[in-house]
């Protein structure tokens with residue numbers, strides 16, 4: 001029997017061509033809708049490999065059902081949607097797609113920062129809604145980005161790529177991270193500081209941390225109170241690193257000036273969510289890595305990892321590397 005592969009989203013056949021014929025490939029038939037969890041469970045029970053996306057909760061149950069499961073290739077750098085401990089316990093490889101999306105995600109993060117500061121989305125809606133009466137001195141006046149202070153919380157690859165863009169804008173660059181980044185300090189003049197100092201000094205506070213038990217609600221009511229009232233909060237990592245109720249309050253009460261959000265605790269966020277009703281929120285539907293070039297590369301990495309595992313080779317971008325230790 002050929003190994004059974006289940007893709008949780010409809011993908012164009014050329015994207016997984018090299019699996020066709022050698023493996024028994026099945027997929028959820030919708031591109032725009034998540035696979036229901038019961039379908040994922042019944043497919044996992046048959047599958048040797050799963051190709052998953054960020055919105056699929058790959059729970060302990062999935063690994064319990066997946067008696068033949070050998071690899072889960074997640075089309076994302078983040079893997080907070082996967083119960084990695086359960087995978088490791090069952091000896092299932094979990095793979096992600098690091099590196100290929102770093103510059104792309106940094107571009108979007110900076111686009112979001114610029115859009116939030118300069119009210120780009122609001123201005124675009126304004127003109128298309130036919131509201132433009134005349135040039136006026138403070139029409140849609142926002143905040144400067146150049147020469148302001150950016151504070152990056154989480155200086156991984158994407159954080160550094162954001163810092164490089166900030167340098168081009170003449171910004172003062174602060175960062176906080178578990179470990180110091182001497183290269184970024186030297187090349188970009190980035191200054192390491194404590195989390196509190198980062199929060200207090202930043203004009204743009206950018207969340208770039210993965211979601212873990214330690215970072216859940218890291219950006220809470222206290223943080224928003226400590227921020228400058230002119231500051232803008234940017235999040236392109238995971239929604240749950242911020243306490244959204246506290247964020248909505250802080251924005252409503254003008255404790256902070258604005259927010260640019262590409263991610264939400266629940267995705268898709270419901271259209272009547274309080275955050276979406278605020279005029280000082282620029283919201284995007286989790287498109288950080290969404291370019292044709294990068295999404296194709298991410299799929300290729302997933303496909304490659306699946307092929308490697310199913311042909312007895314080591315996966316290339318393994319999350320639970322402990323499985324390869326002797």
Ligand code: GLV
Nearest residue numbers: 054075076077078
């Ligand atoms: C997307 O959010 C990712 O983690 O790649």
Ligand code: GLV
Nearest residue numbers: 135136137138139
């Ligand atoms: C504005 O468009 C200006 O010319 O200052």
